Amino acid sequence: MAAALDLFEEHGYDNTTVTGIAERAGLAKSTFFRHYADKREVLFDDDTLAALLVEGIGAAPEGATALDALAHAFDRTGRAVFTNDRREFSARRIAVIAAAPELQERDALKERGLIAAMVDALERRGVPDLTARVAAELGALAFRVAYERWGDPAARDDFDQVLRRALVDVRDAGALC
Amino acid sequence: MAAALDLFEEHGYDNTTVTGIAERAGLAKSTFFRHYADKREVLFDDDTLAALLVEGIGAAPEGATALDALAHAFDRTGRAVFTNDRREFSARRIAVIAAAPELQERDALKERGLIAAMVDALERRGVPDLTARVAAELGALAFRVAYERWGDPAARDDFDQVLRRALVDVRDAGALC
DNA sequence: TGCCTCGATGGGACTTGGTCTCATCACCCT
DNA sequence: AGGGTGATGAGACCAAGTCCCATCGAGGCA
Incomplete structure:
Protein backbone atom coordinates (compact mmCIF):
# COMPACT_ATOMS: atom_id res chain seq x y z
CA MET A 1 0.00 0.00 0.00
CA ALA A 2 2.83 2.38 0.82
CA ALA A 3 4.49 1.61 -2.50
CA ALA A 4 1.23 2.27 -4.33
CA LEU A 5 0.62 5.58 -2.56
CA ASP A 6 4.14 6.72 -3.41
CA LEU A 7 3.79 5.83 -7.07
CA PHE A 8 0.30 7.29 -7.40
CA GLU A 9 1.61 10.57 -6.01
CA GLU A 10 4.64 10.54 -8.22
CA HIS A 11 3.26 9.48 -11.61
CA GLY A 12 -0.51 9.59 -11.16
CA TYR A 13 -2.87 6.68 -10.82
CA ASP A 14 -3.26 6.01 -14.53
CA ASN A 15 0.44 6.01 -15.25
CA THR A 16 1.16 3.54 -12.48
CA THR A 17 1.07 -0.16 -13.31
CA VAL A 18 0.36 -2.94 -10.87
CA THR A 19 3.59 -4.54 -11.99
CA GLY A 20 5.35 -1.35 -10.99
CA ILE A 21 3.74 -1.30 -7.55
CA ALA A 22 4.61 -4.93 -6.94
CA GLU A 23 8.17 -4.40 -8.12
CA ARG A 24 8.64 -1.47 -5.77
CA ALA A 25 7.31 -3.54 -2.90
CA GLY A 26 9.59 -6.45 -3.82
CA LEU A 27 6.70 -8.70 -4.85
CA ALA A 28 5.34 -10.28 -7.99
CA LYS A 29 2.20 -9.08 -9.75
CA SER A 30 0.38 -12.29 -8.86
CA THR A 31 1.16 -11.72 -5.19
CA PHE A 32 -0.33 -8.25 -5.36
CA PHE A 33 -3.63 -9.64 -6.59
CA ARG A 34 -3.55 -12.22 -3.84
CA HIS A 35 -3.68 -9.40 -1.30
CA TYR A 36 -5.89 -6.89 -3.12
CA ALA A 37 -8.87 -7.70 -5.28
CA ASP A 38 -7.85 -5.04 -7.79
CA LYS A 39 -5.65 -2.01 -8.30
CA ARG A 40 -8.08 0.38 -6.62
CA GLU A 41 -8.53 -1.72 -3.51
CA VAL A 42 -4.96 -1.10 -2.43
CA LEU A 43 -6.14 2.17 -0.85
CA PHE A 44 -9.42 0.83 0.57
CA ASP A 45 -8.76 -2.42 2.36
CA MET B 1 -27.50 0.34 -24.84
CA ALA B 2 -30.47 -1.90 -25.52
CA ALA B 3 -28.16 -4.69 -26.63
CA ALA B 4 -26.09 -4.29 -23.48
CA LEU B 5 -29.10 -4.33 -21.18
CA ASP B 6 -30.36 -7.50 -22.85
CA LEU B 7 -27.04 -9.28 -22.53
CA PHE B 8 -26.44 -8.13 -18.96
CA GLU B 9 -29.83 -9.55 -18.00
CA GLU B 10 -29.23 -12.77 -19.86
CA HIS B 11 -25.65 -13.66 -18.94
CA GLY B 12 -24.77 -11.24 -16.19
CA TYR B 13 -22.48 -8.22 -16.43
CA ASP B 14 -19.24 -10.12 -15.92
CA ASN B 15 -19.99 -12.76 -18.52
CA THR B 16 -20.82 -10.17 -21.15
CA THR B 17 -17.99 -8.91 -23.35
CA VAL B 18 -17.93 -5.57 -25.09
CA THR B 19 -17.29 -7.44 -28.33
CA GLY B 20 -20.50 -9.35 -27.69
CA ILE B 21 -22.48 -6.16 -27.10
CA ALA B 22 -21.13 -4.55 -30.22
CA GLU B 23 -21.79 -7.66 -32.27
CA ARG B 24 -25.38 -7.80 -31.11
CA ALA B 25 -25.83 -4.15 -32.00
CA GLY B 26 -24.25 -4.71 -35.41
CA LEU B 27 -21.20 -2.61 -34.61
CA ALA B 28 -17.48 -3.09 -34.11
CA LYS B 29 -15.81 -2.96 -30.72
CA SER B 30 -13.98 0.21 -31.64
CA THR B 31 -17.28 1.88 -32.48
CA PHE B 32 -18.65 0.96 -29.07
CA PHE B 33 -15.80 2.78 -27.36
CA ARG B 34 -16.35 5.75 -29.60
CA HIS B 35 -19.83 6.16 -28.08
CA TYR B 36 -19.18 5.06 -24.50
CA ALA B 37 -16.07 5.78 -22.45
CA ASP B 38 -16.13 2.28 -21.00
CA LYS B 39 -18.27 -0.79 -20.55
CA ARG B 40 -20.09 0.59 -17.48
CA GLU B 41 -20.97 3.88 -19.09
CA VAL B 42 -23.37 2.20 -21.49
CA LEU B 43 -26.04 2.38 -18.76
CA PHE B 44 -25.15 5.86 -17.51
CA ASP B 45 -24.78 8.20 -20.44
C1' DT C 1 18.69 -35.71 10.61
C1' DG C 2 15.61 -36.42 6.97
C1' DC C 3 10.94 -36.26 5.31
C1' DC C 4 6.37 -34.31 4.96
C1' DT C 5 2.86 -30.83 4.92
C1' DC C 6 1.25 -26.36 4.18
C1' DG C 7 0.85 -21.60 3.39
C1' DA C 8 2.93 -17.91 0.80
C1' DT C 9 5.21 -16.62 -3.28
C1' DG C 10 6.96 -16.47 -8.24
C1' DG C 11 6.23 -17.05 -13.00
C1' DG C 12 3.89 -17.15 -16.99
C1' DA C 13 -0.05 -18.20 -20.14
C1' DC C 14 -4.43 -16.37 -21.19
C1' DT C 15 -8.83 -13.40 -21.55
C1' DT C 16 -10.80 -8.98 -21.67
C1' DG C 17 -11.15 -3.91 -21.23
C1' DG C 18 -9.51 0.03 -23.32
C1' DT C 19 -6.34 2.98 -26.62
C1' DC C 20 -4.66 4.15 -30.88
C1' DT C 21 -3.87 4.34 -35.79
C1' DC C 22 -4.97 3.65 -40.43
C1' DA C 23 -8.04 2.44 -44.12
C1' DT C 24 -12.68 2.57 -45.86
C1' DC C 25 -17.17 4.20 -46.84
C1' DA C 26 -21.22 7.18 -47.26
C1' DC C 27 -22.70 11.67 -47.83
C1' DC C 28 -22.63 16.37 -49.09
C1' DC C 29 -21.12 20.46 -51.43
C1' DT C 30 -19.64 22.80 -55.52
C1' DA D 1 -16.48 14.30 -61.35
C1' DG D 2 -13.89 15.43 -57.43
C1' DG D 3 -12.78 16.53 -52.82
C1' DG D 4 -13.74 17.25 -48.01
C1' DT D 5 -15.89 15.34 -43.72
C1' DG D 6 -17.66 12.47 -40.22
C1' DA D 7 -18.73 7.83 -38.86
C1' DT D 8 -17.24 3.18 -39.05
C1' DG D 9 -14.28 -1.22 -39.41
C1' DA D 10 -10.14 -3.66 -38.58
C1' DG D 11 -6.46 -4.84 -36.02
C1' DA D 12 -2.13 -4.02 -33.30
C1' DC D 13 -1.02 -3.05 -28.76
C1' DC D 14 -0.87 -2.34 -23.51
C1' DA D 15 -2.45 -3.14 -18.92
C1' DA D 16 -5.82 -5.25 -15.61
C1' DG D 17 -7.20 -9.36 -13.80
C1' DT D 18 -7.58 -14.80 -13.72
C1' DC D 19 -5.68 -19.16 -13.43
C1' DC D 20 -2.54 -22.88 -12.94
C1' DC D 21 1.61 -24.93 -11.68
C1' DA D 22 6.25 -24.89 -9.74
C1' DT D 23 8.99 -23.41 -5.90
C1' DC D 24 10.44 -22.22 -1.31
C1' DG D 25 10.67 -21.88 3.65
C1' DA D 26 8.87 -22.87 8.24
C1' DG D 27 7.63 -25.95 11.30
C1' DG D 28 5.90 -30.92 12.82
C1' DC D 29 7.23 -35.58 13.34
C1' DA D 30 9.51 -40.03 13.24
Whole structure:
Protein backbone atom coordinates (compact mmCIF):
# COMPACT_ATOMS: atom_id res chain seq x y z
CA MET A 1 0.00 0.00 0.00
CA ALA A 2 2.83 2.38 0.82
CA ALA A 3 4.49 1.61 -2.50
CA ALA A 4 1.23 2.27 -4.33
CA LEU A 5 0.62 5.58 -2.56
CA ASP A 6 4.14 6.72 -3.41
CA LEU A 7 3.79 5.83 -7.07
CA PHE A 8 0.30 7.29 -7.40
CA GLU A 9 1.61 10.57 -6.01
CA GLU A 10 4.64 10.54 -8.22
CA HIS A 11 3.26 9.48 -11.61
CA GLY A 12 -0.51 9.59 -11.16
CA TYR A 13 -2.87 6.68 -10.82
CA ASP A 14 -3.26 6.01 -14.53
CA ASN A 15 0.44 6.01 -15.25
CA THR A 16 1.16 3.54 -12.48
CA THR A 17 1.07 -0.16 -13.31
CA VAL A 18 0.36 -2.94 -10.87
CA THR A 19 3.59 -4.54 -11.99
CA GLY A 20 5.35 -1.35 -10.99
CA ILE A 21 3.74 -1.30 -7.55
CA ALA A 22 4.61 -4.93 -6.94
CA GLU A 23 8.17 -4.40 -8.12
CA ARG A 24 8.64 -1.47 -5.77
CA ALA A 25 7.31 -3.54 -2.90
CA GLY A 26 9.59 -6.45 -3.82
CA LEU A 27 6.70 -8.70 -4.85
CA ALA A 28 5.34 -10.28 -7.99
CA LYS A 29 2.20 -9.08 -9.75
CA SER A 30 0.38 -12.29 -8.86
CA THR A 31 1.16 -11.72 -5.19
CA PHE A 32 -0.33 -8.25 -5.36
CA PHE A 33 -3.63 -9.64 -6.59
CA ARG A 34 -3.55 -12.22 -3.84
CA HIS A 35 -3.68 -9.40 -1.30
CA TYR A 36 -5.89 -6.89 -3.12
CA ALA A 37 -8.87 -7.70 -5.28
CA ASP A 38 -7.85 -5.04 -7.79
CA LYS A 39 -5.65 -2.01 -8.30
CA ARG A 40 -8.08 0.38 -6.62
CA GLU A 41 -8.53 -1.72 -3.51
CA VAL A 42 -4.96 -1.10 -2.43
CA LEU A 43 -6.14 2.17 -0.85
CA PHE A 44 -9.42 0.83 0.57
CA ASP A 45 -8.76 -2.42 2.36
CA ASP A 46 -10.07 -1.38 5.76
CA ASP A 47 -13.07 -3.38 7.00
CA THR A 48 -12.69 -2.62 10.70
CA LEU A 49 -14.39 0.75 10.44
CA ALA A 50 -17.79 -0.61 9.46
CA ALA A 51 -17.63 -3.30 12.12
CA LEU A 52 -16.79 -0.79 14.83
CA LEU A 53 -19.55 1.57 13.75
CA VAL A 54 -22.16 -1.18 13.73
CA GLU A 55 -21.07 -2.34 17.15
CA GLY A 56 -21.12 1.20 18.50
CA ILE A 57 -24.62 1.85 17.16
CA GLY A 58 -25.87 -1.34 18.76
CA ALA A 59 -24.31 -0.37 22.08
CA ALA A 60 -25.89 3.10 22.25
CA PRO A 61 -28.25 3.74 25.18
CA GLU A 62 -31.80 2.53 24.75
CA GLY A 63 -33.76 5.71 24.31
CA ALA A 64 -31.27 7.52 22.06
CA THR A 65 -32.45 9.02 18.79
CA ALA A 66 -30.91 7.84 15.54
CA LEU A 67 -28.37 10.65 15.33
CA ASP A 68 -27.53 10.29 19.02
CA ALA A 69 -26.81 6.61 18.44
CA LEU A 70 -24.51 7.61 15.59
CA ALA A 71 -22.76 10.15 17.82
CA HIS A 72 -22.23 7.44 20.40
CA ALA A 73 -20.77 5.09 17.81
CA PHE A 74 -18.55 7.84 16.44
CA ASP A 75 -17.13 8.55 19.88
CA ARG A 76 -16.12 4.94 20.37
CA THR A 77 -14.75 4.59 16.84
CA GLY A 78 -12.99 7.80 16.05
CA ARG A 79 -9.79 7.72 17.97
CA ALA A 80 -9.46 3.95 17.71
CA VAL A 81 -9.20 3.93 13.94
CA PHE A 82 -7.86 7.35 13.09
CA THR A 83 -4.90 7.79 15.35
CA ASN A 84 -2.94 11.00 15.11
CA ASP A 85 0.01 9.30 13.48
CA ARG A 86 -2.18 8.54 10.49
CA ARG A 87 -3.11 12.14 9.93
CA GLU A 88 -0.46 12.83 7.33
CA PHE A 89 -1.18 9.59 5.57
CA SER A 90 -4.87 10.54 5.37
CA ALA A 91 -4.07 13.83 3.73
CA ARG A 92 -1.93 12.15 1.10
CA ARG A 93 -4.58 9.51 0.52
CA ILE A 94 -7.32 12.11 0.08
CA ALA A 95 -5.25 14.02 -2.46
CA VAL A 96 -4.50 10.91 -4.49
CA ILE A 97 -8.13 9.83 -4.52
CA ALA A 98 -9.31 13.29 -5.51
CA ALA A 99 -7.06 13.15 -8.57
CA ALA A 100 -8.26 9.79 -9.93
CA PRO A 101 -11.87 9.16 -10.97
CA GLU A 102 -11.43 5.42 -10.61
CA LEU A 103 -10.49 5.89 -6.98
CA GLN A 104 -13.36 8.27 -6.37
CA GLU A 105 -15.63 5.63 -7.75
CA ARG A 106 -14.36 3.06 -5.30
CA ASP A 107 -14.55 5.59 -2.52
CA ALA A 108 -18.18 6.31 -3.30
CA LEU A 109 -18.98 2.61 -3.31
CA LYS A 110 -17.27 2.06 0.02
CA GLU A 111 -19.23 4.94 1.47
CA ARG A 112 -22.43 3.35 0.28
CA GLY A 113 -21.39 0.18 2.05
CA LEU A 114 -20.80 2.10 5.25
CA ILE A 115 -24.19 3.77 4.95
CA ALA A 116 -25.92 0.44 4.36
CA ALA A 117 -24.23 -0.99 7.43
CA MET A 118 -25.34 1.99 9.53
CA VAL A 119 -28.90 1.72 8.24
CA ASP A 120 -28.96 -1.96 9.18
CA ALA A 121 -27.66 -1.28 12.64
CA LEU A 122 -30.17 1.53 13.19
CA GLU A 123 -33.08 -0.58 12.01
CA ARG A 124 -32.09 -3.27 14.48
CA ARG A 125 -32.66 -0.63 17.14
CA GLY A 126 -36.20 -0.18 15.89
CA VAL A 127 -35.58 3.00 13.91
CA PRO A 128 -38.00 3.16 10.96
CA ASP A 129 -36.46 2.59 7.56
CA LEU A 130 -36.57 6.07 6.06
CA THR A 131 -35.47 7.70 9.30
CA ALA A 132 -32.54 5.32 9.43
CA ARG A 133 -31.59 6.13 5.86
CA VAL A 134 -31.69 9.86 6.48
CA ALA A 135 -29.68 9.55 9.67
CA ALA A 136 -27.06 7.30 8.07
CA GLU A 137 -26.74 9.66 5.13
CA LEU A 138 -26.21 12.61 7.43
CA GLY A 139 -23.80 10.58 9.50
CA ALA A 140 -21.78 9.73 6.42
CA LEU A 141 -21.71 13.37 5.41
CA ALA A 142 -20.46 14.33 8.86
CA PHE A 143 -17.86 11.62 8.59
CA ARG A 144 -16.59 12.91 5.28
CA VAL A 145 -16.49 16.48 6.54
CA ALA A 146 -14.61 15.36 9.62
CA TYR A 147 -12.13 13.32 7.63
CA GLU A 148 -11.34 16.35 5.50
CA ARG A 149 -11.03 18.72 8.46
CA TRP A 150 -8.91 16.27 10.42
CA GLY A 151 -6.56 15.69 7.49
CA ASP A 152 -5.68 19.39 7.48
CA PRO A 153 -2.15 19.64 8.90
CA ALA A 154 -3.21 22.76 10.81
CA ALA A 155 -5.83 20.78 12.72
CA ARG A 156 -4.83 19.71 16.20
CA ASP A 157 -7.88 17.96 17.66
CA ASP A 158 -8.27 14.20 17.78
CA PHE A 159 -10.50 12.62 15.21
CA ASP A 160 -13.35 11.83 17.58
CA GLN A 161 -13.57 15.45 18.63
CA VAL A 162 -13.53 16.66 15.04
CA LEU A 163 -16.16 14.10 14.12
CA ARG A 164 -18.46 15.00 17.00
CA ARG A 165 -18.18 18.65 16.04
CA ALA A 166 -18.94 17.85 12.38
CA LEU A 167 -22.02 15.87 13.37
CA VAL A 168 -23.35 18.82 15.37
CA ASP A 169 -22.67 21.14 12.45
CA VAL A 170 -24.48 18.85 10.05
CA ARG A 171 -27.43 18.53 12.38
CA ASP A 172 -27.66 22.31 12.73
CA ALA A 173 -27.40 22.76 8.98
CA GLY A 174 -30.17 20.22 8.55
CA ALA A 175 -32.46 22.28 10.74
CA LEU A 176 -32.15 25.15 8.25
CA CYS A 177 -33.41 23.16 5.28
CA MET B 1 -27.50 0.34 -24.84
CA ALA B 2 -30.47 -1.90 -25.52
CA ALA B 3 -28.16 -4.69 -26.63
CA ALA B 4 -26.09 -4.29 -23.48
CA LEU B 5 -29.10 -4.33 -21.18
CA ASP B 6 -30.36 -7.50 -22.85
CA LEU B 7 -27.04 -9.28 -22.53
CA PHE B 8 -26.44 -8.13 -18.96
CA GLU B 9 -29.83 -9.55 -18.00
CA GLU B 10 -29.23 -12.77 -19.86
CA HIS B 11 -25.65 -13.66 -18.94
CA GLY B 12 -24.77 -11.24 -16.19
CA TYR B 13 -22.48 -8.22 -16.43
CA ASP B 14 -19.24 -10.12 -15.92
CA ASN B 15 -19.99 -12.76 -18.52
CA THR B 16 -20.82 -10.17 -21.15
CA THR B 17 -17.99 -8.91 -23.35
CA VAL B 18 -17.93 -5.57 -25.09
CA THR B 19 -17.29 -7.44 -28.33
CA GLY B 20 -20.50 -9.35 -27.69
CA ILE B 21 -22.48 -6.16 -27.10
CA ALA B 22 -21.13 -4.55 -30.22
CA GLU B 23 -21.79 -7.66 -32.27
CA ARG B 24 -25.38 -7.80 -31.11
CA ALA B 25 -25.83 -4.15 -32.00
CA GLY B 26 -24.25 -4.71 -35.41
CA LEU B 27 -21.20 -2.61 -34.61
CA ALA B 28 -17.48 -3.09 -34.11
CA LYS B 29 -15.81 -2.96 -30.72
CA SER B 30 -13.98 0.21 -31.64
CA THR B 31 -17.28 1.88 -32.48
CA PHE B 32 -18.65 0.96 -29.07
CA PHE B 33 -15.80 2.78 -27.36
CA ARG B 34 -16.35 5.75 -29.60
CA HIS B 35 -19.83 6.16 -28.08
CA TYR B 36 -19.18 5.06 -24.50
CA ALA B 37 -16.07 5.78 -22.45
CA ASP B 38 -16.13 2.28 -21.00
CA LYS B 39 -18.27 -0.79 -20.55
CA ARG B 40 -20.09 0.59 -17.48
CA GLU B 41 -20.97 3.88 -19.09
CA VAL B 42 -23.37 2.20 -21.49
CA LEU B 43 -26.04 2.38 -18.76
CA PHE B 44 -25.15 5.86 -17.51
CA ASP B 45 -24.78 8.20 -20.44
CA ASP B 46 -27.42 10.71 -19.39
CA ASP B 47 -26.11 14.23 -18.74
CA THR B 48 -29.37 16.09 -19.20
CA LEU B 49 -30.58 15.31 -15.70
CA ALA B 50 -27.89 17.30 -13.91
CA ALA B 51 -28.31 20.23 -16.27
CA LEU B 52 -32.07 20.35 -15.74
CA LEU B 53 -31.70 20.15 -11.98
CA VAL B 54 -29.17 22.96 -11.88
CA GLU B 55 -31.35 25.12 -14.07
CA GLY B 56 -34.39 24.34 -11.93
CA ILE B 57 -32.59 25.22 -8.71
CA GLY B 58 -31.48 28.51 -10.18
CA ALA B 59 -35.02 29.31 -11.27
CA ALA B 60 -36.62 28.71 -7.88
CA PRO B 61 -38.32 31.72 -6.23
CA GLU B 62 -36.07 34.08 -4.37
CA GLY B 63 -36.93 33.42 -0.75
CA ALA B 64 -37.22 29.65 -0.99
CA THR B 65 -35.29 27.48 1.46
CA ALA B 66 -32.75 25.00 0.13
CA LEU B 67 -35.12 22.06 0.15
CA ASP B 68 -37.88 24.15 -1.37
CA ALA B 69 -35.57 25.08 -4.21
CA LEU B 70 -34.87 21.40 -4.73
CA ALA B 71 -38.59 20.62 -4.74
CA HIS B 72 -39.06 23.30 -7.37
CA ALA B 73 -36.30 21.84 -9.52
CA PHE B 74 -37.67 18.35 -9.10
CA ASP B 75 -41.08 19.43 -10.29
CA ARG B 76 -39.68 20.84 -13.50
CA THR B 77 -37.38 17.92 -14.08
CA GLY B 78 -39.30 14.84 -13.10
CA ARG B 79 -41.76 14.29 -15.86
CA ALA B 80 -39.48 15.68 -18.53
CA VAL B 81 -36.79 13.05 -18.06
CA PHE B 82 -38.64 10.09 -16.61
CA THR B 83 -41.58 9.63 -18.91
CA ASN B 84 -43.98 6.82 -18.19
CA ASP B 85 -42.83 4.80 -21.18
CA ARG B 86 -39.42 4.48 -19.53
CA ARG B 87 -40.82 2.98 -16.36
CA GLU B 88 -40.23 -0.64 -17.38
CA PHE B 89 -36.79 0.17 -18.67
CA SER B 90 -35.92 1.75 -15.32
CA ALA B 91 -36.94 -1.36 -13.44
CA ARG B 92 -34.75 -3.54 -15.65
CA ARG B 93 -31.87 -1.12 -15.33
CA ILE B 94 -32.12 -1.04 -11.54
CA ALA B 95 -32.09 -4.83 -11.35
CA VAL B 96 -29.05 -5.13 -13.58
CA ILE B 97 -27.13 -2.50 -11.63
CA ALA B 98 -28.03 -4.10 -8.31
CA ALA B 99 -26.48 -7.36 -9.52
CA ALA B 100 -23.11 -5.95 -10.59
CA PRO B 101 -20.73 -4.23 -8.16
CA GLU B 102 -18.94 -2.45 -11.01
CA LEU B 103 -22.21 -0.86 -12.05
CA GLN B 104 -23.08 0.10 -8.48
CA GLU B 105 -19.71 1.77 -8.31
CA ARG B 106 -20.45 3.85 -11.37
CA ASP B 107 -23.92 4.59 -10.06
CA ALA B 108 -22.49 5.86 -6.79
CA LEU B 109 -20.04 8.09 -8.63
CA LYS B 110 -22.75 9.54 -10.85
CA GLU B 111 -24.82 10.28 -7.78
CA ARG B 112 -21.89 12.13 -6.27
CA GLY B 113 -21.70 14.15 -9.43
CA LEU B 114 -25.36 15.03 -9.18
CA ILE B 115 -24.94 16.03 -5.56
CA ALA B 116 -21.95 18.22 -6.37
CA ALA B 117 -23.96 19.94 -9.10
CA MET B 118 -26.85 20.57 -6.71
CA VAL B 119 -24.51 21.93 -4.04
CA ASP B 120 -23.02 24.31 -6.58
CA ALA B 121 -26.41 25.51 -7.71
CA LEU B 122 -27.57 26.01 -4.13
CA GLU B 123 -24.46 27.94 -3.18
CA ARG B 124 -25.03 30.24 -6.12
CA ARG B 125 -28.35 31.08 -4.44
CA GLY B 126 -26.45 32.13 -1.34
CA VAL B 127 -27.10 28.97 0.67
CA PRO B 128 -24.20 28.36 3.09
CA ASP B 129 -21.90 25.49 2.19
CA LEU B 130 -22.81 22.93 4.81
CA THR B 131 -26.52 23.64 4.50
CA ALA B 132 -26.24 23.14 0.76
CA ARG B 133 -24.43 19.85 1.24
CA VAL B 134 -27.04 18.56 3.65
CA ALA B 135 -29.89 19.63 1.40
CA ALA B 136 -28.30 18.10 -1.70
CA GLU B 137 -27.64 14.87 0.15
CA LEU B 138 -31.24 14.68 1.29
CA GLY B 139 -32.41 15.57 -2.19
CA ALA B 140 -30.35 12.76 -3.66
CA LEU B 141 -31.78 10.34 -1.14
CA ALA B 142 -35.30 11.42 -2.05
CA PHE B 143 -34.41 11.00 -5.69
CA ARG B 144 -33.18 7.47 -5.16
CA VAL B 145 -36.23 6.55 -3.12
CA ALA B 146 -38.47 8.00 -5.81
CA TYR B 147 -36.68 6.19 -8.60
CA GLU B 148 -37.18 2.91 -6.79
CA ARG B 149 -40.83 3.56 -6.01
CA TRP B 150 -41.57 4.74 -9.51
CA GLY B 151 -39.92 1.70 -11.08
CA ASP B 152 -42.37 -0.57 -9.28
CA PRO B 153 -44.80 -1.80 -11.97
CA ALA B 154 -47.65 -1.41 -9.48
CA ALA B 155 -46.97 2.33 -9.23
CA ARG B 156 -49.24 4.54 -11.29
CA ASP B 157 -48.21 8.10 -10.47
CA ASP B 158 -45.97 10.18 -12.67
CA PHE B 159 -42.38 10.57 -11.62
CA ASP B 160 -42.66 14.15 -10.48
CA GLN B 161 -45.50 13.27 -8.11
CA VAL B 162 -43.58 10.32 -6.71
CA LEU B 163 -40.52 12.47 -6.29
CA ARG B 164 -42.36 15.27 -4.53
CA ARG B 165 -43.88 12.74 -2.17
CA ALA B 166 -40.48 11.18 -1.49
CA LEU B 167 -38.98 14.57 -0.70
CA VAL B 168 -41.70 15.28 1.84
CA ASP B 169 -41.16 11.86 3.40
CA VAL B 170 -37.43 12.42 3.65
CA ARG B 171 -37.92 15.84 5.17
CA ASP B 172 -40.31 14.41 7.75
CA ALA B 173 -37.92 11.57 8.55
CA GLY B 174 -35.15 14.11 8.98
CA ALA B 175 -37.16 15.92 11.61
CA LEU B 176 -37.14 12.75 13.73
CA CYS B 177 -33.37 12.46 13.88
C1' DT C 1 18.69 -35.71 10.61
C1' DG C 2 15.61 -36.42 6.97
C1' DC C 3 10.94 -36.26 5.31
C1' DC C 4 6.37 -34.31 4.96
C1' DT C 5 2.86 -30.83 4.92
C1' DC C 6 1.25 -26.36 4.18
C1' DG C 7 0.85 -21.60 3.39
C1' DA C 8 2.93 -17.91 0.80
C1' DT C 9 5.21 -16.62 -3.28
C1' DG C 10 6.96 -16.47 -8.24
C1' DG C 11 6.23 -17.05 -13.00
C1' DG C 12 3.89 -17.15 -16.99
C1' DA C 13 -0.05 -18.20 -20.14
C1' DC C 14 -4.43 -16.37 -21.19
C1' DT C 15 -8.83 -13.40 -21.55
C1' DT C 16 -10.80 -8.98 -21.67
C1' DG C 17 -11.15 -3.91 -21.23
C1' DG C 18 -9.51 0.03 -23.32
C1' DT C 19 -6.34 2.98 -26.62
C1' DC C 20 -4.66 4.15 -30.88
C1' DT C 21 -3.87 4.34 -35.79
C1' DC C 22 -4.97 3.65 -40.43
C1' DA C 23 -8.04 2.44 -44.12
C1' DT C 24 -12.68 2.57 -45.86
C1' DC C 25 -17.17 4.20 -46.84
C1' DA C 26 -21.22 7.18 -47.26
C1' DC C 27 -22.70 11.67 -47.83
C1' DC C 28 -22.63 16.37 -49.09
C1' DC C 29 -21.12 20.46 -51.43
C1' DT C 30 -19.64 22.80 -55.52
C1' DA D 1 -16.48 14.30 -61.35
C1' DG D 2 -13.89 15.43 -57.43
C1' DG D 3 -12.78 16.53 -52.82
C1' DG D 4 -13.74 17.25 -48.01
C1' DT D 5 -15.89 15.34 -43.72
C1' DG D 6 -17.66 12.47 -40.22
C1' DA D 7 -18.73 7.83 -38.86
C1' DT D 8 -17.24 3.18 -39.05
C1' DG D 9 -14.28 -1.22 -39.41
C1' DA D 10 -10.14 -3.66 -38.58
C1' DG D 11 -6.46 -4.84 -36.02
C1' DA D 12 -2.13 -4.02 -33.30
C1' DC D 13 -1.02 -3.05 -28.76
C1' DC D 14 -0.87 -2.34 -23.51
C1' DA D 15 -2.45 -3.14 -18.92
C1' DA D 16 -5.82 -5.25 -15.61
C1' DG D 17 -7.20 -9.36 -13.80
C1' DT D 18 -7.58 -14.80 -13.72
C1' DC D 19 -5.68 -19.16 -13.43
C1' DC D 20 -2.54 -22.88 -12.94
C1' DC D 21 1.61 -24.93 -11.68
C1' DA D 22 6.25 -24.89 -9.74
C1' DT D 23 8.99 -23.41 -5.90
C1' DC D 24 10.44 -22.22 -1.31
C1' DG D 25 10.67 -21.88 3.65
C1' DA D 26 8.87 -22.87 8.24
C1' DG D 27 7.63 -25.95 11.30
C1' DG D 28 5.90 -30.92 12.82
C1' DC D 29 7.23 -35.58 13.34
C1' DA D 30 9.51 -40.03 13.24
